[in-house]
Amino acid sequence: MATKPSIPKGTRDFSPVEMAKRNYIFDTIRRVYALYGFQQIETPAMENLSTLMGKYGEEGDKLLFKILNSGNFLSGVEAEELNGEGTNKLAARLCEKGLRYDLTVPFARYVVQHREELTMPFKRYQIQPVWRADRPQKGRYREFYQCDADIVGSDSLLNEVELMQIVDTVFSKFGIRVCIKINNRKILTGIAEMIGAADKIVDITVAIDKLDKIGLEKVNEELAAAGLSADAIEQLQPIITMNGSNADKLSTMRQVLSASEIGMKGIEECAFVFDTLQQLGLKNEVEFDLTLARGLNYYTGCIFEVKALDVQIGSITGGGRYDNLTGIFGMPGLSGVGISFGADRIFDVLNQLDLYPKETITGIEVLFVNFGATEAAYCMSLLTKVRATGIRSEIYPDTAKMKKQMAYANAKQVPYVVLVGENEMNEGKLTLKNMTTGEQQLLSVEEMIAVLRS
Amino acid sequence: MATKPSIPKGTRDFSPVEMAKRNYIFDTIRRVYALYGFQQIETPAMENLSTLMGKYGEEGDKLLFKILNSGNFLSGVEAEELNGEGTNKLAARLCEKGLRYDLTVPFARYVVQHREELTMPFKRYQIQPVWRADRPQKGRYREFYQCDADIVGSDSLLNEVELMQIVDTVFSKFGIRVCIKINNRKILTGIAEMIGAADKIVDITVAIDKLDKIGLEKVNEELAAAGLSADAIEQLQPIITMNGSNADKLSTMRQVLSASEIGMKGIEECAFVFDTLQQLGLKNEVEFDLTLARGLNYYTGCIFEVKALDVQIGSITGGGRYDNLTGIFGMPGLSGVGISFGADRIFDVLNQLDLYPKETITGIEVLFVNFGATEAAYCMSLLTKVRATGIRSEIYPDTAKMKKQMAYANAKQVPYVVLVGENEMNEGKLTLKNMTTGEQQLLSVEEMIAVLRS
Numbered sequence: 001m002a003t004k005p006s007i008p009k010g011t012r013d014f015s016p017v018e019m020a021k022r023n024y025i026f027d028t029i030r031r032v033y034a035l036y037g038f039q040q041i042e043t044p045a046m047e048n049l050s051t052l053m054g055k056y057g058e059e060g061d062k063l064l065f066k067i068l069n070s071g072n073f074l075s076g077v078e079a080e081e082l083n084g085e086g087t088n089k090l091a092a093r094l095c096e097k098g099l100r101y102d103l104t105v106p107f108a109r110y111v112v113q114h115r116e117e118l119t120m121p122f123k124r125y126q127i128q129p130v131w132r133a134d135r136p137q138k139g140r141y142r143e144f145y146q147c148d149a150d151i152v153g154s155d156s157l158l159n160e161v162e163l164m165q166i167v168d169t170v171f172s173k174f175g176i177r178v179c180i181k182i183n184n185r186k187i188l189t190g191i192a193e194m195i196g197a198a199d200k201i202v203d204i205t206v207a208i209d210k211l212d213k214i215g216l217e218k219v220n221e222e223l224a225a226a227g228l229s230a231d232a233i234e235q236l237q238p239i240i241t242m243n244g245s246n247a248d249k250l251s252t253m254r255q256v257l258s259a260s261e262i263g264m265k266g267i268e269e270c271a272f273v274f275d276t277l278q279q280l281g282l283k284n285e286v287e288f289d290l291t292l293a294r295g296l297n298y299y300t301g302c303i304f305e306v307k308a309l310d311v312q313i314g315s316i317t318g319g320g321r322y323d324n325l326t327g328i329f330g331m332p333g334l335s336g337v338g339i340s341f342g343a344d345r346i347f348d349v350l351n352q353l354d355l356y357p358k359e360t361i362t363g364i365e366v367l368f369v370n371f372g373a374t375e376a377a378y379c380m381s382l383l384t385k386v387r388a389t390g391i392r393s394e395i396y397p398d399t400a401k402m403k404k405q406m407a408y409a410n411a412k413q414v415p416y417v418v419l420v421g422e423n424e425m426n427e428g429k430l431t432l433k434n435m436t437t438g439e440q441q442l443l444s445v446e447e448m449i450a451v452l453r454s
Numbered sequence: 455m456a457t458k459p460s461i462p463k464g465t466r467d468f469s470p471v472e473m474a475k476r477n478y479i480f481d482t483i484r485r486v487y488a489l490y491g492f493q494q495i496e497t498p499a500m501e502n503l504s505t506l507m508g509k510y511g512e513e514g515d516k517l518l519f520k521i522l523n524s525g526n527f528l529s530g531v532e533a534e535e536l537n538g539e540g541t542n543k544l545a546a547r548l549c550e551k552g553l554r555y556d557l558t559v560p561f562a563r564y565v566v567q568h569r570e571e572l573t574m575p576f577k578r579y580q581i582q583p584v585w586r587a588d589r590p591q592k593g594r595y596r597e598f599y600q601c602d603a604d605i606v607g608s609d610s611l612l613n614e615v616e617l618m619q620i621v622d623t624v625f626s627k628f629g630i631r632v633c634i635k636i637n638n639r640k641i642l643t644g645i646a647e648m649i650g651a652a653d654k655i656v657d658i659t660v661a662i663d664k665l666d667k668i669g670l671e672k673v674n675e676e677l678a679a680a681g682l683s684a685d686a687i688e689q690l691q692p693i694i695t696m697n698g699s700n701a702d703k704l705s706t707m708r709q710v711l712s713a714s715e716i717g718m719k720g721i722e723e724c725a726f727v728f729d730t731l732q733q734l735g736l737k738n739e740v741e742f743d744l745t746l747a748r749g750l751n752y753y754t755g756c757i758f759e760v761k762a763l764d765v766q767i768g769s770i771t772g773g774g775r776y777d778n779l780t781g782i783f784g785m786p787g788l789s790g791v792g793i794s795f796g797a798d799r800i801f802d803v804l805n806q807l808d809l810y811p812k813e814t815i816t817g818i819e820v821l822f823v824n825f826g827a828t829e830a831a832y833c834m835s836l837l838t839k840v841r842a843t844g845i846r847s848e849i850y851p852d853t854a855k856m857k858k859q860m861a862y863a864n865a866k867q868v869p870y871v872v873l874v875g876e877n878e879m880n881e882g883k884l885t886l887k888n889m890t891t892g893e894q895q896l897l898s899v900e901e902m903i904a905v906l907r908s
C-alpha cells in the first residue's frame with residue numbers, strides 16, 4: 001500500500017476553508033428560501049432505477065450511476081444476456097438502484113408518493129449532491145450540489161415574480177452583479193407556429209443569439225442553411241433586429257405574434273412578470289431575452305437564467321415553469337415552477353471576485369499554549385469558562401516546543417493566543433497575546449472574555 | 455405508470471418537519487465541535503473500492519454498495535468469470551467505486567492523501583450520510599448520517615478529556631440525561647495476558663456483563679463453558695465482583711493487574727481522564743465500565759460509549775483511540791482519537807422524550823391572504839418590506855376561497871395572517887390576525903413588523 005490513496009476522478013474532498021466557503025453559500029441560499037416560505041426536504045441518494053430511467057433522455061440514462069444489486073447479482077440473469085457487451089439494458093438487469101441525477105425528478109416522485117400528506121401549493125427547497133457519469137473537465141464534476149426551490153400546485157405568476165426576487169436577494173447578499181434573463185416557452189412555440197417549423201426553434205434561437213457577433217446577413221444565411229424558407233426568414237426579421245427596453249421588445253413581439261394564441265399568452269405572462277418586478281424594484285437588471293431556450297423540454301411557461309456580469313462563466317442559476325412533471329408518476333395536471341442555484345459556479349465566481357466576507361472562516365478565536373501538565377490542567381479549567389460563553393477555543397494538546405505551537409496557531413490563523421506559566425498561575429491570571437499586533441496583556445479570564453467579545 | 459412510485463427499502467424521505475428536527479440535531483453538534491476547535495471537511499460519497507475493501511472485515515465487504523462501471527462494464531471480463539454466481543470477487547471486476555460505509559476510513563484516506571497540506575494535530579469533524587447494504591429493520595437504515603470528530607497526530611489524553619466534555623455539552627443542550635461509559639483496550643489486553651487467554655476477552659466481557667442478571671455462579675459457569683481454566687476464573691473473581699466508585703474500581707484493577715505493564719498503562723490512562731473530568735465538572739455521570747469492549751478492532755486505548763438514561767435504546771454515541779488507522783494507507787505511527795454521534799438514534803430519543811425546542815420548527819411567521827389581483831399587488835409590496843427585516847413570510851399565490859387559504863395557514867401552523875381588502879388599501883394599512891387568539895388589529899406595515907418582532 002505504498003501508493004498514495006486517491007478519490008474517483010470527477011469527485012472532490014473539501015478542506016476546512018473550502019467547507020467554510022461552501023457553508024456560507026448554502027446558508028445564504030437556505031435563509032432566503034426560508035424567508036420566502038420554502039420548506040426543506042431531503043430525498044435518498046439512491047432511487048429505484050425505474051424512477052430515474054427515461055427521464056433524462058437516452059444520453060442521461062447512460063450518465064446514471066447504477067448500483068450493483070447486493071448478494072448474488074447474477075441470479076435470474078441468463079447466460080446469453082452476459083454474452084456480449086455491458087450495455088445499459090444489461091445494467092438494468094444487474095442493478096435496481098441508481099444515484100440521483102438531479103433534484104427535480106426525485107422531487108416529482110416525492111410529491112406523488114406523499115400526495116396525501118401535502119397541502120398544496122407545496123413550496124419546498126432541497127440542497128443535496130447529485131451524481132452524473134459525465135466526462136470530468138474544468139468546472140464539471142461527477143458529484144456536485146444543487147440548490148433547488150420549487151412550488152407545485154399553483155399556476156399563479158406571483159410564483160415566478162417571487163423566484164426572481166429570490167435570485168435578486170441572493171446575489172445581492174453575495175455581492176455578485178447579475179443579469180436575470182427571462183423568456184417564455186409559449187413565445188417560442190408561437191414563433192414556431194407562425195413560421196410553420198416547430199422543429200427549427202433551437203436553430204432559430206442559436207442563430208439569433210449570434211447577431212452581435214456575426215451580423216444580420218450571416219444570421220439569415222445560417223437560418224437558410226438550417227432549412228428555413230425565405231418566407232419564414234422574412235417573417236423573423238422584426239424579431240431578429242428588435243431592441244430597446246423590455247416593454248419595447250414585448251411590443252414588437254405582440255405585433256409579430258398577434259395571430260398566435262399561445263404566443264400572445266406567453267407575451268402576457270412575461271409582461272406581468274416584468275411589470276410586477278418593476279413595481280417591486282430589484283437591485284439587478286432583468287432582461288427579456290428571446291434567445292434563451294434552456295435545454296430541458298419539460299418547461300412550458302416562463303424560463304429564466306442568470307449570468308454574472310463581472311466574470312466570464314456560463315449560467316449560474318436557471319429554472320422555469322413546467323406543467324406536467326408529476327404526470328410521469330401518475331399524477332397529471334399539477335403545475336409547478338422552480339429554480340436551481342449552481343453552487344459550484346457561484347463558488348468559483350465568489351473566489352474570482354474575492355467576495356467572501358471575512359467572518360466566513362469561523363476557526364477558533366483563541367489558542368491556549370501548553371507549557372506542561374500543571375499549566376495545562378490550569379488552562380483546561382479556564383477553557384471550560386471561555387467555551388461556556390460560546391467563544392471557540394482550544395488548547396494545544398501536547399507539551400510541544402513553543403515554535404511548533406506558534407506554527408500551529410499561524411496555520412490555523414488564530415487571532416489570539418493565551419500563555420500561562422508559573423507567574424500567571426500564582427496570580428490567578430493569564431497572558432493574552434494579540435497575534436496581529438504582538439501586544440500582550442495580563443488579564444483575568446473574565447477580562448479576557450470581555451476583550452474577545454468586543 | 456399507475457403504481458405509486460417508491461424509494462429503495464431502508465432509505466427515507468425527510469419531510470419539512472423531520473428536516474427541521476434533524477437540522478436542530480446537526481447544528482447543535484456542529485456548533486459544539488466548532489467550539490472545541492474542530493474544523494469541518496467533506497469527502498465524496500463514492501470512494502475507490504480499493505480504499506474501502508478489506509477495511510470492515512469480510513462481512514463488511516459484502517455490505518458495501520458497489521457502483522457499476524460506466525460504459526461497457528464487461529470489457530476485459532472473461533466469459534468464464536461470468537459463468538457462475540455474482541460474487542464479491544466478480545463485483546470487484548465490474549465495479550471500481552463504492553459508496554462510503556463510514557466516515558473513519560475516508561478520513562484516514564483524506565489525512566494520508568493531503569498530508570502535505572495539514573498541520574498536526576489535525577482536528578476535523580464530518581457530518582455526512584453513509585450507506586450499508588444491511589437488512590433493513592426498525593431503527594436500522596441503508597442510508598444514515600454519522601457525525602464524527604477526530605484528532606490525529608496527538609497522543610495527549612487531554613483529547614480524550616475534551617471529547618467527553620463535548621459529549622457532556624451536546625447531551626446537556628439536548629436535555630438528554632446520559633451515562634458516559636469508559637474503558638481502555640489496554641486493560642482488556644492486560645486481563646487477557648494475566649489469564650493467558652487473549653482470544654477469550656470478548657467471552658469474558660460478555661459474561662461479566664451478565665452479573666446483575668444471572669448472578670456470580672452462572673457467570674463462572676459461562677466462563678468455564680467458554681473454555682477458561684479454573685485457575686483463570688479464580689483470578690477473575692475480584693474483577694467480576696468489584697464495585698464502588700470509579701476510583702475504587704481502578705484501585706481493584708491496579709492490584710489485579712499489577713504484573714501487567716500494558717494493563718497498568720491502561721489503568722493510568724483511565725485514571726487521568728476520570729480525575730481531570732472530575733476537576734472540570736461534567737453535568738452527566740461518567741462510569742468506568744470494564745464490560746465495554748466495542749467491536750471495532752482498530753481501537754488501542756480509551757474507548758467510550760454513551761447510554762441514554764430515560765429511553766431503552768442501544769448506545770447513542772461511541773468512540774475511542776486508535777494508534778494506526780492511517781497505516782493501511784502507508785502512513786504509520788499516527789495516533790488518533792475520535793467520537794461518533796448516532797444522529798438517527800438521537801432523533802428517536804428526542805422524539806420519544808418530546809425534547810425539541812419550540813423554535814426548532816422554523817416555518818413562516820405570517821401568511822398574506824390573497825383576495826384578488828389588485829390586493830395581491832398591494833400585498834407584494836408590503837411583503838418586500840416585511841422580508842427586508844428578515845421576517846419569514848409569504849402570500850397565498852392564487853386567489854382561492856378563504857376557507858382553502860385558511861386551511862393552508864393551519865397546515866403550515868402559521869401564527870399570524872394578514873388580510874388586505876379595499877378598506878385596508880384605502881387607508882394604507884393591513885389587518886393582522888393572531889391565529890391562536892383570533893384577535894384582529896388594523897395596523898400599518900411598520901406597526902405589524904413591530905408586533906411580529908416583539
